[in-house]
Amino acid sequence: LYQVHYRELFDLWDSDDVPVPRKELLQKVKGVDALVCVLTEKIDAELLDAAGPNLKVLSTMSVGFDHLSLEELKKRGIRVGYTPDVLTDSVAELTVALLLTTSRRLIEATHEAKTGGWGTWRTLWLCGYELANSTVGILGLGRIGVAIAERLKPFKVKKFIYTDVAPRPELASLIDAEYVSMDELASQSDFLTVCCALTPETKDICNKDLFSKMKNTSIFINTSRGGVVDQEDLYEALSSGQIAGAGLDVTVPEPLPTSHPLFTLNNCVILPHIASASYSTRNAMSALAANNLLLGLKGQPMIKELKL
Numbered sequence: 001l002y003q004v005h006y007r008e009l010f011d012l013w014d015s016d017d018v019p020v021p022r023k024e025l026l027q028k029v030k031g032v033d034a035l036v037c038v039l040t041e042k043i044d045a046e047l048l049d050a051a052g053p054n055l056k057v058l059s060t061m062s063v064g065f066d067h068l069s070l071e072e073l074k075k076r077g078i079r080v081g082y083t084p085d086v087l088t089d090s091v092a093e094l095t096v097a098l099l100l101t102t103s104r105r106l107i108e109a110t111h112e113a114k115t116g117g118w119g120t121w122r123t124l125w126l127c128g129y130e131l132a133n134s135t136v137g138i139l140g141l142g143r144i145g146v147a148i149a150e151r152l153k154p155f156k157v158k159k160f161i162y163t164d165v166a167p168r169p170e171l172a173s174l175i176d177a178e179y180v181s182m183d184e185l186a187s188q189s190d191f192l193t194v195c196c197a198l199t200p201e202t203k204d205i206c207n208k209d210l211f212s213k214m215k216n217t218s219i220f221i222n223t224s225r226g227g228v229v230d231q232e233d234l235y236e237a238l239s240s241g242q243i244a245g246a247g248l249d250v251t252v253p254e255p256l257p258t259s260h261p262l263f264t265l266n267n268c269v270i271l272p273h274i275a276s277a278s279y280s281t282r283n284a285m286s287a288l289a290a291n292n293l294l295l296g297l298k299g300q301p302m303i304k305e306l307k308l
């Protein structure tokens with residue numbers, strides 16, 4: 001009985017291997033009151049039209065919301081829940097792991113050890129860059145940027161700097177970070193980590209112009225969204241030695257085709273968008289997404305709701 005009831009009330013795409021095919025989603029969404037989605041689903045006018053006027057609540061299991069057409073949602077009076085905060089620790093932890101993997105060349109090193117490249121101990125072999133006495137730059141200071149800096153501080157970082165649309169003194173004071181211009185961020189950072197959301201303003205913000213101002217000993221890290229980086233410019237900067245290395249957890253597109261030129265570079269570490277992928281965080285994200293949805297359906301304030 002429970003199952004029959006359940007099936008009448010819910011429709012679940014029960015596969016973690018492939019996203020729901022768009023055609024199927026457009027059919028199944030028809031007439032629903034509420035929808036939970038992840039970042040692989042584009043929630044745009046076409047989908048909202050297919051859902052129709054019953055749809056009152058959308059809950060995305062993500063902190064990012066660049067897959068949602070906020071304007072279209074607002075126009076239709078649809079409330080939107082999302083999942084900030086619960087993933088901050090996991091994303092910050094992975095960012096530190098990716099930074100160290102890139103700067104200390106761990107992927108190259110394990111490859112050499114496994115494939116016979118490990119000869120005698122050599123003075124400059126596989127040397128990288130260390131955090132001690134470095135300047136770490138944060139592009140877009142929010143909860144995640146602060147959490148990354150808090151984790152990096154014990155590595156004896158000398159200075160934290162950040163840029164954003166405007167100074168964020170409250171957050172910056174938590175990590176003693178100095179507000180600088182974009183140009184200063186580029187030229188002073190030994191490690192530059194991107195933590196901003198993808199918006200029309202930040203699209204391709206990490207481009208030739210930024211890379212050309214960076215030191216050729218600096219490491220670029222992105223765990224936000226691939227769209228903030230001009231990947232052709234990044235390839236150029238990495239292959240010409242303009243910058244020392246890059247660690248990316250996000251790309252355009254995702255998955256990044258295995259034939260992509262960035263995969264040919266030893267100084268580029270690419271992860272498949274796993275920053276929040278810990279069991280506890282994904283559980284917390286899904287519980288928050290479900291609770292946001294239920295509260296929205298009851299007409300109550302969601303735990304985490306986007307202001308449209």
Ligand SMILES: O=C(O)[C@H](O)CO
Nearest residue numbers: 061062063064087276
């Ligand atoms: O937006 C998000 O939530 C991350 O990219 C995936 O956890």
